[in-house]
Amino acid sequence: xxxxxxxxxxxxxxxxxxxxxxxxxxYVTWRELPAFLAxxxxxxxxxxxxxxxxxxxxxxxxxxxxxxxxxxxxxxTAVITGMQTLAFPLVAEFGWTREIEDRLLAPMPTAFVAAxxxxxxxxxALVAALIMIPIGVLILGSIPWRWxxxxxxxxxxxxxxxxxxxxxxxxxxxxxxxxxxxxxSLVFTPLxxxxxxxxxxxxxxxxxxxxxxxxxxxxxxxxxALRGALVPGVPHIEPWICLLVLAAAICLLxxxxxxGFYRRALD
Amino acid sequence: MTCAVTPEQLVEVSDLVKRYPRSPVNAVDGVxxxxxxxxxxxxxxxxxxxxTTTIGVLTTRVRPTAGSARIGGVDVVxxxxxxxxxxxxxxxxxxxxxxxxxxxxxxxxxxYHGVPPRERQARADELLEQFGLLDRARAKPDFFSGxxxxxxxxxxxxxxxxxVLFLDEPTTGLDPAARLFVWDRxxxxxxxxxxxxxxxHDMDEAAELADRVGIMDHGRLxxxxxPEELMRSLAEETTLELTTDGAADGDALAxxxxxxGVERVERLQAGADGSGPQGDEAAADEPGFxxxxxxxxEGAQLVAPAASLxxxxxxxxxxxxxxxPTLEDVFIHxxxxxxx
Numbered sequence: 001x002x003x004x005x006x007x008x009x010x011x012x013x014x015x016x017x018x019x020x021x022x023x024x025x026x027y028v029t030w031r032e033l034p035a036f037l038a039x040x041x042x043x044x045x046x047x048x049x050x051x052x053x054x055x056x057x058x059x060x061x062x063x064x065x066x067x068x069x070x071x072x073x074x075x076x077t078a079v080i081t082g083m084q085t086l087a088f089p090l091v092a093e094f095g096w097t098r099e100i101e102d103r104l105l106a107p108m109p110t111a112f113v114a115a116x117x118x119x120x121x122x123x124x125a126l127v128a129a130l131i132m133i134p135i136g137v138l139i140l141g142s143i144p145w146r147w148x149x150x151x152x153x154x155x156x157x158x159x160x161x162x163x164x165x166x167x168x169x170x171x172x173x174x175x176x177x178x179x180x181x182x183x184x185s186l187v188f189t190p191l192x193x194x195x196x197x198x199x200x201x202x203x204x205x206x207x208x209x210x211x212x213x214x215x216x217x218x219x220x221x222x223x224x225a226l227r228g229a230l231v232p233g234v235p236h237i238e239p240w241i242c243l244l245v246l247a248a249a250i251c252l253l254x255x256x257x258x259x260g261f262y263r264r265a266l267d
Numbered sequence: 268m269t270c271a272v273t274p275e276q277l278v279e280v281s282d283l284v285k286r287y288p289r290s291p292v293n294a295v296d297g298v299x300x301x302x303x304x305x306x307x308x309x310x311x312x313x314x315x316x317x318x319t320t321t322i323g324v325l326t327t328r329v330r331p332t333a334g335s336a337r338i339g340g341v342d343v344v345x346x347x348x349x350x351x352x353x354x355x356x357x358x359x360x361x362x363x364x365x366x367x368x369x370x371x372x373x374x375x376x377x378x379y380h381g382v383p384p385r386e387r388q389a390r391a392d393e394l395l396e397q398f399g400l401l402d403r404a405r406a407k408p409d410f411f412s413g414x415x416x417x418x419x420x421x422x423x424x425x426x427x428x429x430x431v432l433f434l435d436e437p438t439t440g441l442d443p444a445a446r447l448f449v450w451d452r453x454x455x456x457x458x459x460x461x462x463x464x465x466x467x468h469d470m471d472e473a474a475e476l477a478d479r480v481g482i483m484d485h486g487r488l489x490x491x492x493x494p495e496e497l498m499r500s501l502a503e504e505t506t507l508e509l510t511t512d513g514a515a516d517g518d519a520l521a522x523x524x525x526x527x528g529v530e531r532v533e534r535l536q537a538g539a540d541g542s543g544p545q546g547d548e549a550a551a552d553e554p555g556f557x558x559x560x561x562x563x564x565e566g567a568q569l570v571a572p573a574a575s576l577x578x579x580x581x582x583x584x585x586x587x588x589x590x591x592p593t594l595e596d597v598f599i600h601x602x603x604x605x606x607x
Contacts, residue, residue, distance in 0.1 A: 013381050014348065020378035028366045098362035102423070105326065106379035107352045267287065267320075267329040 082164020090172030166253025173260030195219030414445025
């Protein structure tokens with residue numbers, strides 16, 4: 001990624017500007033911590049509770065479904081949080097609050113402002129994904145966990161957060177502020193349900209067309225990678241394929257997103 | 268340019284052109300000017316004249332189609348990062364950080380620009396005081412009046428001690444008191460040596476604040492000079508109106524025309540006030556007469572000779588009104604239309 005390449009050669013004052021903008025975001029998050037936690041936790045909490053606990057207790061799902069669901073919901077949380085953290089504020093900041101202008105005038109390259117958005121979104125997504133572990137223990141009683149799967153789990157969560165941030169950057173620079181509602185119904189919802197967080201991808205062979213659709217959603221590879229890490233007994237896409245597809249998706253999303261960012265930042 | 272006999276040209280714009288995609292005309296169409304260190308420069312013109320686009324290029328937010336712009340010798344296209352260090356912007360619309368308090372808005376702005384922590388605290392206190400914002404320092408900028416918002420944005424812009432401050436229509440939409448407050452602060456800044464480049468469609472503002480004014484319309488710079496020189500170029504518009512208490516006197520009129528500096532004498536209807544819609548009836552019945560003298564020079568020194576000349580004809584002056592051209596007249600002269 002060009003932003004990372006550029007990061008190697010930046011001057012101290014540009015690094016200071018970058019860190020100051022990041023500190024601003026962390027400061028605001030810290031002061032609005034309850035709102036942040038509510039935004040991050042509620043959705044996966046209910047999904048986990050209804051699909052993992054309620055349906056299981058009522059006997060509508062098989063034993064072990066909760067184990068299959070848990071890694072999927074961690075994936076979903078990482079991707080969606082990354083996306084939300086970036087997309088919504090960005091639409092507002094370019095659209096009506098214009099808050100971003102002061103940061104664009106800071107003495108650093110415009111790409112750094114975009115890169116800061118990505119770093120911040122990834123940080124929030126990682127926190128959100130990690131919070132899912134105690135929540136899972138709390139609701140399900142126990143979660144599937146393999147220390148041997150930790151490297152793959154960490155890589156999957158990190159790439160998932162980056163994919164989410166990439167989506168956020170693309171959507172945040174593409175969507176006009178008056179269309180922000182469409183973002184929810186036309187993008188979030190399909191993304192949410194075609195990402196294989198609630199079902200393993202190989203089992204979709206019986207529903208071939210849907211299997212093809214889900215293969216086009218990068219979130220699928222996050223869910224599958226995390227299943228590979230935590231419940232390798234469940235059929236899943238090979239981890240190396242997942243990581244490869246995710247790396248490619250991140251590069252593509254970032255390239256498109258940074259272009260969009262420049263288009264919005266400069267006339 | 269080896270030595271600085273002339274003051275440094277802090278802002279240099281040459282042959283600047285900007286055409287936005289899918290636009291048939293140039294928003295900025297070959298504009299050149301320069302601004303000296305310490306100067307207050309005004310770009311005057313109606314909405315859509317290209318003022319904001321010109322500022323946009325100088326502040327690294329708009330990429331020019333052709334031409335160049337430099338700030339402190341730094342090309343804003345080639346090295347925008349270095350240019351941003353030297354400039355600050357007060358935009359037309361509120362772009363304060365709504366998640367931060369007033370004070371934090373200033374503090375974080377300084378942090379982005381690498382001002383050390385202790386210095387930015389001290390400077391924030393100083394500027395909050397200067398701009399009358401101390402009592403609101405902890406409030407979020409959400410529900411502030413236009414005047415307060417403007418003061419906050421100026422204070423924020425000054426946090427990193429910029430060499431040049433750009434202000435895009437700094438008082439548009441402000442009430443008269445807020446406007447005067449902003450003017451006073453801008454004059455103070457100018458006295459402290461800050462270079463100011465402001466756009467306005469307000470003649471008074473340009474005449475009041477600017478050392479030099481560039482008049483823009485349709486992307487072009489039509490005239491560029493001090494307000495006084497621009498107005499002097501319309502000398503024929505300098506007038507002196509005299510009202511006497513006695514009856515009309517043709518000889519007196521002829522005599523007035525011979526006074527040095529008088530180019531033309533025009534008889535006005537008695538009682539009819541040229542500036543108002545109509546004179547009131549009591550005045551219309553008065554047996555006085557009024558003349559308007561069109562002058563080649565300033566009118567003030569002609570009042571005494573005119574009064575004594577009228578006295579020779581048995582007439583006493585009852586009212587005197589000096590008229591001088593405004594920047595508005597200059598604009599109408601240049602473009603054939605008013606500044607809305």
